[in-house]
Structures are given as C-alpha cells and as structure tokens.
Amino acid sequence: METVAKPDALLDRSGQGVAVVDIEALVAQHGALLLALAHTFTRNWAEAEDLFQSTVEIALRNADQLREPAAAKAWLVRIESREAFRLKRRFRRFVSLELHVEELRHEVEMGASVDRRRAVAALPPRTRAALLLHHYCGFSVDETAAALNVSPNTVKTQLRKGLARIREEVR
Amino acid sequence: MTSGRGPEEEKAIAAVRDYFEHELQEAGSRLREPHRPARRTRSVPRGFASIAVLGVVVIVVATAARVVVLAPGSSTPPSASLVASPLPSESGTPSNPAGSPSNAPLAGDLPGSVSLSGSSGWMLLDSGLSVSNDAGRTWTAVALPGGVASSAVAAVATAADRPLWLAVKSGDGYLLYSKVDAAAAWSSVLLTPSWGLLSFASGTQGPADIVRITPGPAGIVTVAEMMSGGLMSAVTCLFVSNDDGKSFVQHPPQSGSPANMYWASVTFTTAQDGLVIAGPDTYPHVFLHTADGGTTWSESKVTGLPAAPYYTPGPPILVGSDIQVPVTICGTDCSTNAFLLLVSHDGGASFNPQGVGIPAAANPIGAVGSLGQNIWVSTGGGPLQETTDGGRTWTSVMQSGLPVNVSVLDLTSPTSATAVAIDSGCAGFKTNCWYRNYLVATTDGGRTWSHL
Structure with a gap:
C-alpha cells in the first residue's frame, strides 16, 4: 500500500481523499508562535492564553476557509491579530x-x-x-x-x- | 539578506530576534505544561489592591458563563439514567472520550457540570435543566420555559425558599424567567441595559455578553449584565430587586467608576449595601462597596492582611449579615499557600481577617464549604481543614477518598458534605479537553469520602 505523506496539519479524515484541516496539528505546529504573538499584544501571559484560546476557537469555526496549507501560519496570525485588536478597540475609548x-x-x-x-x-x-x-x-x-x-x-x-x-x- | 544594513541596524534586529526567541521559548514551555489553571497564578504588586483572583477552576471551559442554580423543592424519584451513563454533555462542554485509559467514564459520572448549594444541586444539559434535592444523589428534569432551549440559558439561580431564576439572552439584555416553585408557571421580565457610559462615548449600544444572578437576603436579587472587553475590561449594568425579581431598579455603569471592570461576584447584604469583587476577567481582585444600592462604588477598606506577593479571593459567603471572603495567600513562587477568611460586619465597606487562618502548606487551597460557623477547606488531596468557630481556629483532618480536584464542597450538616470532583483529560493546551464530573460524600466529618 502506497503511503503518501500529507502536508502538515492536513489529514484525510473524510476517507474520500479530501484533505481537511487539522486544527490540533496546526496548533501543535504554530502554537508557540501564536502564544508569543498573543503575549506581544497583551503583555500578560494569562490574557495571552485567553487570546490564543479565542484564536483557536475562531480557527475551528472557520476551518473550511483555509484551502492552502502553506498559508496556515499567516491565516492563524491574521485571526489572532484581528481578534486582539478587535477586543482592545472595543473598549479603549471609554474604559480605562x-x-x-x-x-x-x-x-x-x-x-x-x-x-x-x-x-x-x-x-x-x-x-x-x-x-x-x-x-x-x-x-x-x-x-x-x-x-x-x-x-x-x-x-x-x-x-x-x-x-x-x-x-x-x-x- | 543583511546587505545594505549598518551594524547598528543589525544589532537592533538581533535584539528583536533575541527577544522573540525568548518569548517563543516561554510560550513553548507554557504549551507543553500539563493542564494548568492559567488564571490562578498571577504576578501583581503587593498590597490589597492586588488581591488576586478566584483562581477557581474556571477552565471547566464552555460552562464558565453559566451560573446555574436551582431551588430546593423539586423532590423527585431517582433518575438513574442521568447518573448511570455519562452522556455527552451540554454544548461546548468537553465530553468524555471513549477509551481514555485512566480517566475513562465510570458508573456514577455525571453528564454535565454540577453546582451544589446545600442539599440542592443542578446541571444544565442539552436536554434541559436537571436538579437534585438530596445533594446530588438523585436527579430530575425541570422543564424550561416554552421555546427556550437549554443552550440559550445563560444563568440560573436560586436559594432556599426562593424562586428559581433563569436568564436567557434577548436583544441587548436578558430575559429573566422566574417561578416560585416547581409546579408554578414561568413568568418573565426583560432587563435591557442602558449603557449610559457607552452611549455617551461611542453613540452606540451593545449587547451584554455575561450575566450573573445572585440572590441576597430577604427578597433581594441582583442581576449583573456585563459587556466584556475580552482582554482586560468590562462594564456592568446592575439590576437590583427587593421583591424576588418582580421589579428591578437599573444602575447603569458610570463614567470613571472604579467598578468598570469584570465582576466576579456580587453580594448584597441589604438593599443598599453591596460588595463586588472585580478586576480584569483573568484577575478580579478589587473589593468594591456600594452604600446606595449600586449606583456608586468605592474600594472597600481592608486591613490586617499579612504581607504577601499576591492574594486570591474566593467567592464571598453570607453568614447572617456578615460577609466572609476566603482568601488564598500565595508565597513568592506560589509553591506554598496560606489561607484566611476576611470578614466584613458592615456590608462590605471594611474587612478584617478572622483569626490567623491556615498556615502555608505545599498543598494548594481548593474548594471552600460553609454552613454557619462550620467551614471546610479542601487542600488538593491533602488534609481537610475545618473550623467550627467561623475561622478563628482551624483543625487539620486527615482524610481519605477526597479527590485532588474538587470544584465544589458543600456542607449539608456540620459533619456531612458532598463534593463535586473533576478529573481532567486536558494535557498541554486546552484543545480536545474532556472532564469527568462526579460526586463524593462524607458523613463522618470529612474523614472518609465515598463515590456517590
């Protein structure tokens, strides 16, 4: 039986030759970067972990949007960046x-x-x-x-x- | 790649890479750590303003926003099916995966996260609300209001001889349902926050995303509707009722108020005096007091705490008209934890320690159970700490059978208690987590515990 190496974070879970995103694998691969980036935004590890968690949840909800595995890292970074600034922007004007x-x-x-x-x-x-x-x-x-x-x-x-x-x- | 850059720029870029190398190492080590309650250990400046949070196991992930409660009185025949087979839990709550070697589902596992209050217990499941009137031994279903799905229930609350309240999101606020007993019909009142502060600042309204229902003494019940900022901030609109929720007075957030933070708990002793423990949502640690029913807030005066790097307040306990706040005192590196009770005799305006507390020990402080002057504290698999005089003196009780992770410890008499234990299958980061919830009980003062 021929074994074909699949790209990182892509697994054929459908059994029909359709590659689907494995978010866990993506997180394993890019988790440290995402958490470090979250810490860059929040300067607080506990809040960074929360932001990281939100990022993963958003990625899970929108996994079908990722078609190109090579773009996975940028895709996750973009999700996290937008989530970070969305959360900060929401309150910065009136809550200090x-x-x-x-x-x-x-x-x-x-x-x-x-x-x-x-x-x-x-x-x-x-x-x-x-x-x-x-x-x-x-x-x-x-x-x-x-x-x-x-x-x-x-x-x-x-x-x-x-x-x-x-x-x-x-x- | 480096051509065209001067040595100083190369040095600056090297500093950037060095910095992020360090950050990635730290991030990597955090991800590799076994499941850690990230909200427990925080570093903050010394002093009471830095009293640290309810480190409680909030990571019972998706149920965190659901504060569930139920009134006693729904006495029902045992519902064996609920407790005998671990069903998939409510939406968003991790369920038990098949075949987990050491933490596989066992007979007696509960299908969802459990809350206990005295002999009453409750679980919010996909199938609806399940309640217990005998400290979790048997369970029965309570019909939700017509058209309300379990997943729409954001909070549940009750107290002895009080109505049962449910909060369901509606528009920018919440619809508060209540029923005086199991047989009664549901009635409802819409509580839509008026974000005076937000309207003034941004010209927009917004939806509340967190709700907290807290019964107080007599007919007092408060509903705190929060709009969270996600990372560090929140604003809260407080609704206060003196007639068990039939009517409410709204207290919108005020510009510049110290209360413009996430509220971890709301405790009113009278219609005028209330305490809020607030802070960033990962770190509520500030004690705030109101003497005008919730319109204005100021920091409580807290004296007598020993010097320590940081403190973690737990959920306040009402004992008569006193407010007791359990506080965990963390050593420099949090390798040891001491514990004491702060007590307020003036509705939360000021606090003092009750006695000398429990000295520092390696076992982490866990759940706190209270029944009048009797208070028990679990210590992460170590001896149970007990007091019969409201915290002035403590006795260490060697115990067997009490799990390491106890989320709730509820005294049903001075010598008996039920505890909710949580086993977690979360390793590394919080993806693919699962939890087992089950109950253990004691009838001999906490010396031996058995699985219910």
Whole structure:
C-alpha cells in the first residue's frame, strides 16, 4: 500500500481523499508562535492564553476557509491579530484600567536582565507585532500588513521606528 | 539578506530576534505544561489592591458563563439514567472520550457540570435543566420555559425558599424567567441595559455578553449584565430587586467608576449595601462597596492582611449579615499557600481577617464549604481543614477518598458534605479537553469520602 505523506496539519479524515484541516496539528505546529504573538499584544501571559484560546476557537469555526496549507501560519496570525485588536478597540475609548501591572513587571524583569530585550518590550504592541512577523517569522512587508490589517506603508513605518528606538537603547 | 544594513541596524534586529526567541521559548514551555489553571497564578504588586483572583477552576471551559442554580423543592424519584451513563454533555462542554485509559467514564459520572448549594444541586444539559434535592444523589428534569432551549440559558439561580431564576439572552439584555416553585408557571421580565457610559462615548449600544444572578437576603436579587472587553475590561449594568425579581431598579455603569471592570461576584447584604469583587476577567481582585444600592462604588477598606506577593479571593459567603471572603495567600513562587477568611460586619465597606487562618502548606487551597460557623477547606488531596468557630481556629483532618480536584464542597450538616470532583483529560493546551464530573460524600466529618 502506497503511503503518501500529507502536508502538515492536513489529514484525510473524510476517507474520500479530501484533505481537511487539522486544527490540533496546526496548533501543535504554530502554537508557540501564536502564544508569543498573543503575549506581544497583551503583555500578560494569562490574557495571552485567553487570546490564543479565542484564536483557536475562531480557527475551528472557520476551518473550511483555509484551502492552502502553506498559508496556515499567516491565516492563524491574521485571526489572532484581528481578534486582539478587535477586543482592545472595543473598549479603549471609554474604559480605562490602570491594572497593567503585568506589563510593568515584565518590563522590569526584562530591564533587569537584558537591556536589549527591555528595548523591544517597551515598544508599542503593534510595532512589536510587526517586528516579530517581519524580522523573526520572515513575513514579507505585504504579508505582515495583511496579518495586522494595516497598510504596507504603516508596517514599514512601524519597522523603521521600532528599529530606531531599539538602536538608541542598544547603542 | 543583511546587505545594505549598518551594524547598528543589525544589532537592533538581533535584539528583536533575541527577544522573540525568548518569548517563543516561554510560550513553548507554557504549551507543553500539563493542564494548568492559567488564571490562578498571577504576578501583581503587593498590597490589597492586588488581591488576586478566584483562581477557581474556571477552565471547566464552555460552562464558565453559566451560573446555574436551582431551588430546593423539586423532590423527585431517582433518575438513574442521568447518573448511570455519562452522556455527552451540554454544548461546548468537553465530553468524555471513549477509551481514555485512566480517566475513562465510570458508573456514577455525571453528564454535565454540577453546582451544589446545600442539599440542592443542578446541571444544565442539552436536554434541559436537571436538579437534585438530596445533594446530588438523585436527579430530575425541570422543564424550561416554552421555546427556550437549554443552550440559550445563560444563568440560573436560586436559594432556599426562593424562586428559581433563569436568564436567557434577548436583544441587548436578558430575559429573566422566574417561578416560585416547581409546579408554578414561568413568568418573565426583560432587563435591557442602558449603557449610559457607552452611549455617551461611542453613540452606540451593545449587547451584554455575561450575566450573573445572585440572590441576597430577604427578597433581594441582583442581576449583573456585563459587556466584556475580552482582554482586560468590562462594564456592568446592575439590576437590583427587593421583591424576588418582580421589579428591578437599573444602575447603569458610570463614567470613571472604579467598578468598570469584570465582576466576579456580587453580594448584597441589604438593599443598599453591596460588595463586588472585580478586576480584569483573568484577575478580579478589587473589593468594591456600594452604600446606595449600586449606583456608586468605592474600594472597600481592608486591613490586617499579612504581607504577601499576591492574594486570591474566593467567592464571598453570607453568614447572617456578615460577609466572609476566603482568601488564598500565595508565597513568592506560589509553591506554598496560606489561607484566611476576611470578614466584613458592615456590608462590605471594611474587612478584617478572622483569626490567623491556615498556615502555608505545599498543598494548594481548593474548594471552600460553609454552613454557619462550620467551614471546610479542601487542600488538593491533602488534609481537610475545618473550623467550627467561623475561622478563628482551624483543625487539620486527615482524610481519605477526597479527590485532588474538587470544584465544589458543600456542607449539608456540620459533619456531612458532598463534593463535586473533576478529573481532567486536558494535557498541554486546552484543545480536545474532556472532564469527568462526579460526586463524593462524607458523613463522618470529612474523614472518609465515598463515590456517590
């Protein structure tokens, strides 16, 4: 019997030669990146886990939208980014919470250990997300822009300003 | 790839990669950890403003938004089918997969998440509401209001000799159904929040997405309708009734109010005095008091807590007119936990510790059961801690048969109790999780526990 290797996260569960998305496999493959990205947005691990959970749930509901396995990572990142900004945008105008203690602690910890990390940690979440996707994950500017739902020019600006601020810190 | 970049830019990019490498390692290790109650261990500044959350096992995943309750009085013949075979549980609640080696369904497993209050218990299932009048030993079904599916019920509540209330989403608010006893017909009142703050700020209305029904003493019942911000914030519209839910006074959220956070619990002792434990939804830890029925809120005055990195308040307990709040005190790395009760004699305006509490031990603090001055605390498979004087002094009782994970501990007399145990099959992250719910009981003061 011939064994055909299937792409990651795609399994023929229908028994009819139709590949369907295996979200669990996708999460196993990209979970760390998604959780790290969620932490970039929230600066709080517990909230990052909640965001990650929401992302997985949305992905499960919309699994049929993913046709191209190679696009899975970008697809998941896009879901998580939009969910993060949707949740923050919903309240930012009229509810202010001072409870960003995790953020402060995080920065203090980073500062105590590595100045360079502190410089990255201190960047705005969107800028850090752009840096993560472009300079760490290898997304192109266009892919990063699509994932973060902003224009390529905005991404370029965020990357330029973000790196400039880090350069000042690490100089 | 690096051509055209100066050394300083290369250094900055290296910093970015170093930072995210560290982040991914941390994320990876978190995903590899066995099921962890992520909302339990949080790092916050010292002080009471940082009293940490009900670390309770909220991860009984999709049922988290459903606060279910039921009045005593639905005495019924045993419903063996409900407890004998573990049926698929309600929508969104993980069910037991076939063939799980050590946590496979057993006879006596319950088909859904259980809540207990005294001898009354309730489960919200796909098939409807199931109730018990004998601490979970037998169950019977209660018909939901006509046209209401089980999945539409967002909250259920009751108390001894009080009506049964159900909340069902309707428009931007909730329809509150009530019936005074099992035989009565359902009546309903629509509670639509007026988001004064939101209307002012954004010109839009929005739907509430969380509802919490809490019976108070006498005829008081509160309905808190929250619109959550998802990550850190929420606003709440509070409805207060003094006539068991026949009529309500609405208290919309106020701009700039300290109460504009997720509400973990609402406890009213009189029509005017109330306590809310609030905070981010992952971390409700702020005690807020109202003296005007819920219109304005200010932080409660809390004194006498020992210095500790963080504190976790549990669900408040009403004992007469006093409010008791169990608080877990976490050591520096949370490897040890101490416990004490905060008590308020003024409706939640101020709190002081009752006695010295339970000293720090390696076993985590679990569920808390209360019956008057008798309070039991489970400790994650360790000895049961008991007090008969409202928390002034504690006795350690060696026990056998009480599972490690107990979500509810309910005293039915000073020497007997029923506990809801949860076994989890969740490993790593929370996908493909399953849970077994079952009951254990004791009649000898907590020394021996047996499976019901």
